[in-house]
Amino acid sequence: MRILAENQVQLLDPSELMRPEPTFADKNPSKFRDYSMDTTDPLKERVRQTYRQMHLNQTVDFVKGRREHWLKFNTIKMTVREALEKLNDLVDESDPDLDLPNIIHAFQAAERARAEFPEHDWLHLTALIHDLGKIMAFYGEPQWAVVGDTFAVGCRWGDSIVYRDESFEGNPDGDNPAYNTELGIYQPNCGVDNLLMSWGHDEYMYSVLKHNKTKLPHVACNIIRFHSFYPWHNGGDYKHLEAPQDAETKKWVLIFNRYDLYTKSEVVPDIEALWPYYQTLIDKYLPGVLEF
Numbered sequence: 001m002r003i004l005a006e007n008q009v010q011l012l013d014p015s016e017l018m019r020p021e022p023t024f025a026d027k028n029p030s031k032f033r034d035y036s037m038d039t040t041d042p043l044k045e046r047v048r049q050t051y052r053q054m055h056l057n058q059t060v061d062f063v064k065g066r067r068e069h070w071l072k073f074n075t076i077k078m079t080v081r082e083a084l085e086k087l088n089d090l091v092d093e094s095d096p097d098l099d100l101p102n103i104i105h106a107f108q109a110a111e112r113a114r115a116e117f118p119e120h121d122w123l124h125l126t127a128l129i130h131d132l133g134k135i136m137a138f139y140g141e142p143q144w145a146v147v148g149d150t151f152a153v154g155c156r157w158g159d160s161i162v163y164r165d166e167s168f169e170g171n172p173d174g175d176n177p178a179y180n181t182e183l184g185i186y187q188p189n190c191g192v193d194n195l196l197m198s199w200g201h202d203e204y205m206y207s208v209l210k211h212n213k214t215k216l217p218h219v220a221c222n223i224i225r226f227h228s229f230y231p232w233h234n235g236g237d238y239k240h241l242e243a244p245q246d247a248e249t250k251k252w253v254l255i256f257n258r259y260d261l262y263t264k265s266e267v268v269p270d271i272e273a274l275w276p277y278y279q280t281l282i283d284k285y286l287p288g289v290l291e292f
């Protein structure tokens, strides 16, 4: 029997969920996710350019092509630890809050989840591996098709997407009447798992988990699948495409978001010392050599 998501939710103090500002963040929470433009600031420009390429090039056809390529899972075979260690060499170009290798972020997020929910070991591992799909960047995928916030393709772009007003300029789907309406290719309330998402590390890692028959609970896979869908879980867009069961997914994505976003800091955890604990979780939920 799977760990019941409902049980887990009851363990939460509802005031935790309501509290907008985490007390553990190293900087003022309102300072995270600053996508304001400043062409003289190299980090801000790096972020903006990554999204510009993403928003220009992520079309329905592009996404279908990348799914066709990656969802054969014939790129590489490796263990979770090997994949995580690859993230030593990845700095996420879409991220205004972190200029450090992504493996540090993985352990920062996991350790925070562990501190808040010591009994939910599945959540610790979920946090550790949530960005593992970024290994695509080492196998030919440009960062704009790997990192960053995601959005649905095949319908009108959500208003809360970062840089929404200018960065989709020239994306052909914007002129296509099949794709540029409120519903586009979707039925009302079809549910987020029926959306064709812009191609990136979320959907890829979700599919890798399912392909490799993870023992992680389904809600863990969904957290990973939608953690970058900020225009939905944070911006309030796409409500007309939500199905009732998406409320549960959203609730967990928002809990998880606290560990994902607000732990980003310059404080580097002692990764060597932490490996033995996390290896036991990998062996429990996602053992051996995986097909990516």
Ligand SMILES: O[C@H]1[C@H](O)[C@@H](O)[C@H](O)[C@@H](O)[C@H]1O
Binding pocket: 092, 094, 095, 096, 131, 147, 148, 149, 150, 227, 228, 229, 230
């Ligand atoms: O820049 C970040 C980063 O790429 C994260 O991994 C992603 O999940 C976030 O949505 C994004 O804002």
Ligand SMILES: [Fe+2]
Binding pocket: 130, 131, 201, 227, 228
């Ligand atoms: Fe991510």
Ligand SMILES: [Fe+2]
Binding pocket: 105, 130, 131, 260
């Ligand atoms: Fe992350």
